[in-house]
Amino acid sequence: MxxxxxxxxxxxxxxxxxxxxxxxxxxxxxxxxxxxxxxxxxxxxxxxxxxxxxxxxxxxxxxxxxxxxxxxxxxxxxxxxxxxxxxxxxxxxxxxxxxxxxxxxxxxxxxxxxxxxxxxxxxxxxxxxxxxxxxxxxxxxxxxxxxxxxxxxxxxxxxxxxxxxxxxxxxxxxxxxxxxxxxxxxxxxxxxxxxxxxxxxxxxxxxxxxxxxxxxPKQPQFELLRQKLLALRSGTENAKIINIPNGPSLKPGQSHSQIAMLRKALEAPAAIKRDGSPAEDTYYDDGLARAVQDYKKKKGIEPASAVVTNVLRRSLSTGEGVSERALLSNMEEWRWMPDDLGKFHIEVNLPEFNVRVVKDGAIVHEERIVTGSIRTQTPIFSDMMRTIVFQPRWNVPDSIKIKELLPGLRAGGDPLRRRGLVMERNGRKVNVTSINWYRNDIRNYHVYQPPGGSNALGVVKFLFPNKHAVYLHDTPSKSLFTQNVRAFSHGCMRVRNPLELADAILGEDQGWSKETIASLVSQGPEENEITLATPIPVHVTYFTARVNNAGDVETFGDIYGHEKRITLALQGRWREIVKTKEPKISPDDIGGEDGWYGADSRNNGDYYYDERGRRRKTQTSGVGKFLQQVFGGGF
Incomplete structure (x- = not known):
C-alpha cells in the first residue's frame, strides 16, 4: 500500500x-x-x-x-x-x-x-x-x-x-x-x-x-424564546425584577407604600388625581388601575379587576412571569413543529385561546376561540384545511339519539320538536309519534339540527379532516368569549367572529369579498361546501409562552398539563408523568357536544378557572343549564 x-x-x-x-x-x-x-x-x-x-x-x-x-x-x-x-x-x-x-x-x-x-x-x-x-x-x-x-x-x-x-x-x-x-x-x-x-x-x-x-429550529419564536433563556440565565432579566411582598388588597383612590413599586413594575405614568392635579407616587390613580387591569388580562389573572391582590404581586415579582423550565418546554415543542409552516397558514394556540391567520410571516387576522375542556381536550396536531361549509347541519350521533332522545320518544313525547331537531328515513321526514320505538331502532333514522340561529355549529364550519374529528366552527352563544380562560368545549374550537375568519381565508384562496361571503350566509343553500383551491396548513399548538412584537414574554396557563409533562420528561422523571388518553369519538359526537347536548354534567366536564388557576365546577342548573347546552353556550 x-x-x-x-x-x-x-x-x-x-x-x-x-x-x-x-x-x-x-x-x-x-x-x-x-x-x-x-x-x-x-x-x-x-x-x-x-x-x-x-x-x-x-x-x-x-x-x-x-x-x-x-x-x-x-x-x-x-x-x-x-x-x-x-x-x-x-x-x-x-x-x-x-x-x-x-x-x-x-x-x-x-x-x-x-x-x-x-x-x-x-x-x-x-x-x-x-x-x-x-x-x-x-x-x-x-x-x-x-x-x-x-x-x-x-x-x-x-x-x-x-x-x-x-x-x-x-x-x-x-x-x-x-x-x-x-x-x-x-x-x-x-x-x-x-x-x-x-x-x-x-x-x-x-x-x-x-x-x-x-x-x-428556524422558527422566529424559537429564537426569541432562546434569547429570553440566555438573558434569564445571565441575570439580565432578573435585574429588571421588582420584588413586591404580600400585602393588603388595594383599590383605586387609596394610598400605600407599595403603589410606587407597582407603578414602576408596570411602567405606569406618574400619578394624577381625579381633578387632574399631580399626586404622590404612593397614590393609586386611574392610570395605574388601567395598567393593572391590562396586565391581569394579559396574564389570565381573574377577575381582571383593578384590585391589587397577592396573586398580582407574585406575578410581577417573577419578572416576565416565565420560568426557565417553561422556556425549555416551549422550545422543545418547537422542535416538533414542521420546518415549513406554510406561506399562508393558520395557527391555533390552545393555552392562549387564540387563532391566527399568518401570511408571509405576518399575522393578518386573529380571533378568540373556545377550546376543549380538561376532560375533553382539543388535540395538538397539524393538518390541511380543505373545505369551508356555510349553513351547516349538525347530525345527531347515535349516542345522543339513544341517551337523550329515545327515553322521551318511548314515553310518547316529542323531544325532537322541543329541541329543534328533524328526523328522516330514506330522505323523507317522519312523524316521530307514529312510530313504535320499542320495536324500531332509532339508529336507523337520521336526526339532524337544521341550519339557523340556534344551530350548534352556527353559520359556518372550517374542516381540516383529521383522525381526531375536530374542526373550527361558529357558535350561537358568544358569552364564553368574554372569559379569559375558555376551555369549555368537547374538543372542537369555537370561533368568536367566524365570518371574519372566513373573509381572511376565502379572500386569499378565492379572492372573494366580504359581500360575497355574506351572501353565502344569507342566501346560500344548506350544507354549502366551498372547496379551497389550495389546501391551507392548520397548526393546532400548545405554547404556554411566546414573545410578542414588543419583545415581552407572554405566558398562558398550562390548562392541559402538557408543559409539566414535557418538563418532567426533559428532567428524566418519566415515572412521575401522568399520561392522558384521547377518547375515541366521531365527528358528530364532537359537533353535538359543542352544541345543545354539551358535555354531560354527569362526567364533570364543565369547569372554569379562578384567578389562582384552580379548577372550579360551573354551577348552572335546571332550565338555565338545559338552555346553555341547547343553544351552544354549554360545553
Missing amino acids: RATRSLFIGLTLSCISLASAHAVPTDEATVGQSEQTDTAPKPQSSEALQDAAAPTVEANDHLVYLPATRLLAANAKKAFAAFDVADRQALEQFYAARMGSALWVDKNGLLPDAKSLITAFETADNWGLRSTDYKAPSLKAEADGTYKLDDLANVETRLSLLALKYARDARGGRIADPRNQLSEYLDRAPQTLDPRTVIDSLVKATDKAAYLESLQ
Whole structure:
C-alpha cells in the first residue's frame, strides 16, 4: 500500500484481518469471513479492547487501521447502549463505505474538526439542550507523546455518536414519541433527520459546530424564546425584577407604600388625581388601575379587576412571569413543529385561546376561540384545511339519539320538536309519534339540527379532516368569549367572529369579498361546501409562552398539563408523568357536544378557572343549564 500523508483509521473489519498478522484484507470475501467468524463482544476499557480485538495494524506515517465497526457492534449493549440504534447502524455503514477513513483523529490526536465539534457540545446549553449529554471522551497521550490506536478508535467512534445524538436532540429526539410517552392528545413527532444524511452532511461542512447548530429550529419564536433563556440565565432579566411582598388588597383612590413599586413594575405614568392635579407616587390613580387591569388580562389573572391582590404581586415579582423550565418546554415543542409552516397558514394556540391567520410571516387576522375542556381536550396536531361549509347541519350521533332522545320518544313525547331537531328515513321526514320505538331502532333514522340561529355549529364550519374529528366552527352563544380562560368545549374550537375568519381565508384562496361571503350566509343553500383551491396548513399548538412584537414574554396557563409533562420528561422523571388518553369519538359526537347536548354534567366536564388557576365546577342548573347546552353556550 502506498504511503500517504493523510490519516486513515480503519474503523471496520472490512479493513483488517484479525486472523492474519500484518495483513490488510483487500477483497470482500475476506471481509465477510472476518465479520462472521469473530463476533465475541469486546470489553469497554482500552486495554481490554486491545486484548480482545487484537487489531492488526499496518501503519505508514499517519496511516492506520482500527476496528471501529467491530467496536460499535461489540458495545451495542454496553458502552454504546445509550445511543440510538439507528445512529449506530448508520455509523457502521458510513465507516464501512469510507474504508475506515477517520473524521476526528489522526496519529497525533484530535483534528481541528474534532475541536469544532466539541465546541458545539460544550455550548449546547445555549440552545436549550444539556452540554452534559454530549461529554466528549478524553484522549490521553502516552509518556512518549503517542496515542494508543484503540484509544483513537474509541474517541473517533464516540465523537461521531455524540454528533448524531446532538443532531437528533436538536430536532426533538429527547422525547421520541410524545403521543405515547406523554399524552395521546400530543399528536406530534420529533422532526429528526436520517442519521446517514446527517453524518454525510457533517463530512461536507467546513464548520462542524455551525452545521450542528443549523439543525436547531428556524422558527422566529424559537429564537426569541432562546434569547429570553440566555438573558434569564445571565441575570439580565432578573435585574429588571421588582420584588413586591404580600400585602393588603388595594383599590383605586387609596394610598400605600407599595403603589410606587407597582407603578414602576408596570411602567405606569406618574400619578394624577381625579381633578387632574399631580399626586404622590404612593397614590393609586386611574392610570395605574388601567395598567393593572391590562396586565391581569394579559396574564389570565381573574377577575381582571383593578384590585391589587397577592396573586398580582407574585406575578410581577417573577419578572416576565416565565420560568426557565417553561422556556425549555416551549422550545422543545418547537422542535416538533414542521420546518415549513406554510406561506399562508393558520395557527391555533390552545393555552392562549387564540387563532391566527399568518401570511408571509405576518399575522393578518386573529380571533378568540373556545377550546376543549380538561376532560375533553382539543388535540395538538397539524393538518390541511380543505373545505369551508356555510349553513351547516349538525347530525345527531347515535349516542345522543339513544341517551337523550329515545327515553322521551318511548314515553310518547316529542323531544325532537322541543329541541329543534328533524328526523328522516330514506330522505323523507317522519312523524316521530307514529312510530313504535320499542320495536324500531332509532339508529336507523337520521336526526339532524337544521341550519339557523340556534344551530350548534352556527353559520359556518372550517374542516381540516383529521383522525381526531375536530374542526373550527361558529357558535350561537358568544358569552364564553368574554372569559379569559375558555376551555369549555368537547374538543372542537369555537370561533368568536367566524365570518371574519372566513373573509381572511376565502379572500386569499378565492379572492372573494366580504359581500360575497355574506351572501353565502344569507342566501346560500344548506350544507354549502366551498372547496379551497389550495389546501391551507392548520397548526393546532400548545405554547404556554411566546414573545410578542414588543419583545415581552407572554405566558398562558398550562390548562392541559402538557408543559409539566414535557418538563418532567426533559428532567428524566418519566415515572412521575401522568399520561392522558384521547377518547375515541366521531365527528358528530364532537359537533353535538359543542352544541345543545354539551358535555354531560354527569362526567364533570364543565369547569372554569379562578384567578389562582384552580379548577372550579360551573354551577348552572335546571332550565338555565338545559338552555346553555341547547343553544351552544354549554360545553
